[in-house]
Amino acid sequence: MGTRDEPEVIGRRVQRMRVERGLTQRQLAEPTYTPAYVSTLEAGRVRPSDEALKHIAARLGVDFEELATGRSARLVTDLRLRLTEAQRALATGEAEEATAQYTALLAESEEYGLVEEQATALLGLGECALATGDLELGREHFERAEACLADSPLPVRVPALRGRAVAHYLAGELRYAVYLLESTLDELNRSGLQDPDALLLLYASVIGPYMDMGAHARAAQAAEFALALAPRVGDPALVARMHRSVARTLLAEGRLAEADASLAKAAELYRQLQLRTELANCHWMRGYVYAQNNQLERAEDELKQAHTMLAAQHAALYSSQAAVELADVLRRRGKSEEAAELLHGVLGDLSPERGAVHSAGAHRLLGIIAEDARDTEAAEEHYVRALSLLERAGAAGDLADLCRLLGDLLRRTGRVEAALDAYRTGLGHRTAPGTTTLGPAPAQPPL
Template sequence: MDEPAAIGHRVQRLRTQRGLTQRQLAEPSYTPAYVSTLESGKVRPSETALRFLAEQLGTSYEELATGRPAHLATELRLALTDAHQQLATGTADEAALRYRRLLADAEHLGLVPEQAEALLGLGDCALETGELVDAGHHFQAAERLLAEEPLPRRARAIRGRAVAHLLAGELRYACYLLESTIDELGASGLADPEALVILYAAVIGPYIDMGAHARAAHAAELALALAPQVGDPALVAGMHRQVARTFLAEGRTADADASLAKAQAIYQQLSLGTDLAHCHWMRGYVQAQNGELAAAEKELRAARDMLNARRAALFTAQVEVELADVLRRLGRHGEASDLLSAFLELGDRHGAVHAGGAHRLLGLIAEERGDSETAEEHYVKALGLLERSGASGDLADLCRLLGDLLRRGGRTEAALDAYRTGLGHRSLPGTTTLGPAPTATAFPRH
C-alpha cells in the first residue's frame, strides 16, 4: 500500500473524474469528514475502507492502494505460468530470458510475490544448465523476498537451494537445510501438506547418496501418506520418482518400477520434458541394477538425448556417467572411456559425486585392461572427491577397490591403509550416486 498522501490524491482524482461529492462517495458507510481527511493524506485508510471506496469509484482495491491497474498483475501472473510451461517443454535458456524480463516487470510494478516466482523460475533454469552458484543465488533471493511470508510459502525456495548444494556434492548441507525446515514447520504448527511433500521428497536423494537408507525410507513413507492431500500432479509425480529410489535401495525392484511408471504417466500427460527424461534415467538405473544392461542402455540413451535436446547440460553429463557404467559392464570399454573423459574435461563443476564416480569407473576400466598404475591414479582422485562430498557408500566401495588393487600388487601396508579408510562406512552396490547418515538432528515424525 502506498503512503497516505498518494492514496488520498488518487481517491480525490478518481472522485472528481466521476463527478462525485465527498458525501456521495462516503455514504452510507463513512462520513464526508472521513473522506476529506483521507484525501488530504492525514489518515492511513484500512483495507476495509479502501475496498468500499474502490467499489464506489468503480475501480479495484489494488489500483486504489498502489496505483497499479489490477490487470497488470493478472497479466504478469499469466505470463509467469507461460514461462513455467516453456521451461517444462522448451529449453532452459529460452525460459530464463523470459523469466528475466518478467522479473524486471515485477520489480518495476513492485509486485513482490511475482518477483519471487520469477526468481524461482530462474533458479530452476540454472539447475538445468548446471549453473549451480547462480541457481543458489536465485533461490536465496526468492527466499529473502518471502521472508515475511509463512514458512510453507518459502518451501520451494529452500528446496531449490538444497538441490543446488546436493548437485554440487554438498550432501550434508543439503540435508541440514531440508531437515531444519521440516523441524521448523513441525514446531510452528504450519504442517502444510504440499510444503512437507516438497521437502520430504527432496531429502530422499541426499539421504540415499549418504547411505542413510532408513531415513530415506521414513521420508518416503511420510510423503506417500501426504500425497492424497496435494493438488499439484507434477509435485506428486516428483515424489513418486524419489520414492522409487527408496524401494530400489530396499531391493523392491517391482515397487520401484511401479512408482516410476506412475511418475512417467503424469509427466507424459503434462508434457514435462525434463522430468520425463529423469524417469527414463531412473528406469535405466533400475534395469542396470537388475542386470538388464541392454534395456538400461536404451533408457539412459533416451534420457540423455531428451536432456541434451533441452540443453540441460548438468543432467546430460550426469546421465552419461551412468551410461558409461552400463557400457563398461557390456565390455564396451572404449565408448565408456570416451564418455567419461569428456565429462572430466569439464572439471568437477557438475558435482564432486559424479566426478568421483567417473574416476572410479575409469579406474575399473584400467584394471580390466591390466593397467594397475592408471587404475590407482583414478581411484586416488575419486577418493579425494568422494571424501569431500560425504558420499560414504561410494567411498567405502572405492576403498575396497583400491585396497584390493594394492594388495594384488604386493603393497600390503598401503592396502591396509585403504581398507582402514573405508571402515565405518557401509559398502553398498550401485552407481555413482549411491552413497552415512548426516550428523543433523534425528528425522522428525509428524
C-alpha cells in the same frame, strides 16, 4: 492482492487522476461526499474507507484496486501471463532466455510490492541458476524466495526449500541436503498437509543425495514413493500452451478473473513439465536397482530413458550423473568403448565444484576400463583423481570401494606398503549399506 497504500500516496493519486479527467472536487464528491472531504483526502490527512474509495473509483472510471494500490488488476494478470511465459522457457530448457524474463519480472514485482509474484520470479531464477550450474547464485535466489514466503503454509514453501537443498547437494554438501529434504518431508507428513505435488518433489529430490551417500535402500524407497505420487499427465506442454492462449484471449476481452484461472492452470502444467526431471531421476533409480540385481539389459533401458529425458530437459548436471551410471552398466555388458566415450563426454561437463561425486565416479570407471585393458598407469591416475574428489565431497560409501580398487592395483604392481595405506584409508570410510548417519527414514506418504 497486497495491502493498500498510505493516505498521502492515495491522496496524490486521486488528485492526479481527477485533474487528468478535468473534474472538480465537487464533481468527484457528489452526491455522497462533500468537496471539503475530497480536499482533506487529497491532502493525505484522512484515511479513506473502502466505501469512499469505491465511490471515487467509480467517478474516476478506474477499479478500486488501482486506486488503493496504484496497480490495476490488468497489470497483475499481465505479469502472471509473463511469468508463465518464463516458466515455459525454463521448462523447455531455454534457461538463458528464462533468466532474462524472470529478472525483468522480479524488478516489476518489487516495484509494485507483489510478494507472491516476487517469490515466483525468484524461484524461477534459482532454477535457471541450477540449470546453468551457478550454484551459489541459485542458493541465494531460493533463500530470498523463502524469505518472501515466510508466512505461507509449508507446501507453498517446499519448492524454495527443495531448491536450496538441491543447490547444496550439487555443491557436494550431501549430508546437509539430505537433512533439509528429510526434515521437510517429516514436517509435511506429520502435519497431515497431504500435498502430493510437494511430496513428489521432495521424495524425487532426495534420491540423488541418498545414492551418493551409499543409502541405496532409502533411495529405492523414495523412488517408488515418487513414482506412485507421479501425476498422470499426457503432454503437459500442449495443455499448458492451450491455457496460455485462452488466457491471452480472455485478457484482451477484459475477463481478468477467468484469465487468471487459465494462467494458474498453465503454471501448474509447466511445473509438472519440470517434474519430468524428477521423474527421470526415478527411472535412473530403477535402472540402478536393476543393475544391483544384475538385470543389466533392463538396467540399460531404464538408464538410457533417464539419460534421454534429462538431456531433452537440458539438465546438463543431472544428465551427466545418469551417464556415469549408464556407463557402468555398458561396461558390465562388455561395451567398454561406448562406456569410455560416454565418460569422457561427462568429464567435459563436470568440475570439482559442480558434480564432484559424479566426476569421481567417471574417473573410477575409466580406471576400471584402463585396468581391463592392462593400462595400469592410466588406471592408477584415474583412481587417484577420483580419490581426491571424493575426499572433498565426503562421500564415504564410494571412498571405501575406491580405496579397495586402488589398494588391489598397488598390490598387483608390487607396492605393498602403499597398498596397505590405501586399504587403511578405505576402512576408515566404511558405512553399512542402505544407511546414512542420519536418523530414521522419513515416513511413508499418504498414497
